Amino acid sequence: MIVVNETSNSLSVTRAASRKWWWGQALIPASAFSLRLGAGLALALAAAAPVAEASPPQIALIQPFLTNQVLIHFDTEANRTYALQYTSSLSTNGASSGPWSNVYVAPLLPFPNHYVIVDYRTNRMRFYRLQATP
Amino acid sequence: MRLLLLVWCLAAAWSPACELCAIYNSSGALCESDRGWTFAVAEQYIPYRTSQYNGQEVQFPPAYATYVDSSITHLVPGYNFSSRFGLNFNLPVTHLNFRRTDLRYSLTAPPVLVTDTGTEFGLGDPALIGRVTVLQQRSMAASLMVNALAGVKFPTGNSERLEDEVGQARLFESFLPPGTPHDPLAHSPFPVHQHDLALGSGSFDGVFGLTANARWRRAFFNTQFQYYLRSEGTAGFRYGDEWMVSGGPGLFVFLKDSWTLSLQLNAVYDVMGHDQLLGQISYLTGMTACYLGPLVNFTWGKHFTANVGLDVPLVLNNNGSQDVPDYRLQGGVSWRF
Numbered sequence: 001m002i003v004v005n006e007t008s009n010s011l012s013v014t015r016a017a018s019r020k021w022w023w024g025q026a027l028i029p030a031s032a033f034s035l036r037l038g039a040g041l042a043l044a045l046a047a048a049a050p051v052a053e054a055s056p057p058q059i060a061l062i063q064p065f066l067t068n069q070v071l072i073h074f075d076t077e078a079n080r081t082y083a084l085q086y087t088s089s090l091s092t093n094g095a096s097s098g099p100w101s102n103v104y105v106a107p108l109l110p111f112p113n114h115y116v117i118v119d120y121r122t123n124r125m126r127f128y129r130l131q132a133t134p
Numbered sequence: 135m136r137l138l139l140l141v142w143c144l145a146a147a148w149s150p151a152c153e154l155c156a157i158y159n160s161s162g163a164l165c166e167s168d169r170g171w172t173f174a175v176a177e178q179y180i181p182y183r184t185s186q187y188n189g190q191e192v193q194f195p196p197a198y199a200t201y202v203d204s205s206i207t208h209l210v211p212g213y214n215f216s217s218r219f220g221l222n223f224n225l226p227v228t229h230l231n232f233r234r235t236d237l238r239y240s241l242t243a244p245p246v247l248v249t250d251t252g253t254e255f256g257l258g259d260p261a262l263i264g265r266v267t268v269l270q271q272r273s274m275a276a277s278l279m280v281n282a283l284a285g286v287k288f289p290t291g292n293s294e295r296l297e298d299e300v301g302q303a304r305l306f307e308s309f310l311p312p313g314t315p316h317d318p319l320a321h322s323p324f325p326v327h328q329h330d331l332a333l334g335s336g337s338f339d340g341v342f343g344l345t346a347n348a349r350w351r352r353a354f355f356n357t358q359f360q361y362y363l364r365s366e367g368t369a370g371f372r373y374g375d376e377w378m379v380s381g382g383p384g385l386f387v388f389l390k391d392s393w394t395l396s397l398q399l400n401a402v403y404d405v406m407g408h409d410q411l412l413g414q415i416s417y418l419t420g421m422t423a424c425y426l427g428p429l430v431n432f433t434w435g436k437h438f439t440a441n442v443g444l445d446v447p448l449v450l451n452n453n454g455s456q457d458v459p460d461y462r463l464q465g466g467v468s469w470r471f
Contacts, residue, residue, distance in 0.1 A: 061311075063311065065309070066241070069242075071309050103244060104244040104245070107195075107198060107247055108195055109194075109323055110185075110187060110192035110193060110194060111187040111188075111192060111323070111455065113323045114316075114320060115245070116239075116245075116306065116309040116310070117244045117245070118239075118240070118241065118242065118243060118244055118309075119244070
């Protein structure tokens with residue numbers, strides 16, 4: 001799960017693996033996975049061979065962009081469709097207290113790719129998750 | 135004697151695949167030994183309907199299917215100053231029938247999947263190419279000729295699509311943290327790119343070639359080496375250099391008083407280098423290809439020649455995502471005034 005806290009303009013990423021969904025619970029220890037703004041990002045852009053075994057979808061980076069936007073980075077594997085979704089609030093057990101809405105649905109491609117998605121910082125905070133099918 | 139001379143001329147004929155090929159078609163088939171004007175029309179048709187990723191065929195969902203049917207007609211007026219020197223002007227007329235799908239990035243919204251179906255039609259980049267015969271040996275039974283060619287390609291064709299491609303690449307690059315390793319064409323994962331549809335490159339390019347033709351009685355062997363030295367063009371886009379070696383053995387099947395017909399097995403080894411933009415090399419471009427196919431040459435009288443050939447791809451090792459040729463069909467007619 002990616003948490004964007006607009007007030008402090010800090011970014012943190014926590015992860016709790018699941019089979020198809022990658023979201024987490026807000027209180028997962030930070031050691032599980034973390035990315036901070038300014039961390040180096042090496043993009044294996046369309047260079048890797050398609051993998052035989054699907055790996056959990058993963059948001060690679062979130063960074064503030066311009067005055068009121070964020071950029072969300074993620075890699076995709078061959079022959080899978082990815083949906084980047086958001087919700088504005090989570091309950092204490094990590095479940096969404098409102099509906100998840102699509103920010104972007106990446107088309108199915110027969111090879112890996114890297115996406116950068118522009119989103120607006122319209123709320124105080126926003127939670128993102130990445131879904132992959134199949 | 136006239137027939138043998140005609141045979142020698144035909145042995146030099148070759149089907150046009152590009153600027154040099156079209157030039158060579160006119161200069162070879164129309165006999166460099168005669169001073170005067172020549173004119174050739176050469177056509178190359180290539181359907182790019184197979185999608186490949188790093189040399190492997192891939193299937194896109196039907197909604198994202200892409201293709202380019204490329205038809206390039208070369209108009210080649212020329213003048214031979216003597217048997218050793220000639221000058222030709224190549225004017226390509228390009229018609230591209232295409233369907234293109236790609237991601238389009240913007241500063242204000244997630245990328246949008248855009249599908250564009252249509253045609254591109256217009257004049258491509260013309261070239262002026264000179265020929266020097268560096269070796270010429272002839273007898274009744276055999277002949278050997280070596281030509282050197284060199285010229286320049288001018289940036290007159292429409293290259294607006296390159297501006298759009300570079301603009302998208304620059305936008306995508308602005309999304310990445312500084313110093314992030316990335317390919318400058320990473321924003322464009324689908325197989326038909328803007329640079330595939332540009333009629334011109336916006337660059338002055340060098341064109342160089344060496345041709346050799348040998349004949350012994352009815353048998354002959356032709357070979358050509360070509361090199362295209364690209365420079366930076368529109369929006370800083372630089373197509374990769376390209377070189378190719380082609381040729382093969384042939385035989386005059388019919389030798390009549392008024393016409394002849396020959397058949398040749400033509401092999402092509404073609405290497406297209408990586409393109410560059412934004413000061414970076416794109417390793418998602420370029421291809422190494424091998425083709426093999428028949429080539430038929432026909433001549434009628436002293437003035438008219440025609441040829442038709444088919445290249446069947448044997449190896450297509452492309453980089454990144456590209457649509458590659460299903461085959462290449464080419465033909466041409468030449469007239470010596």
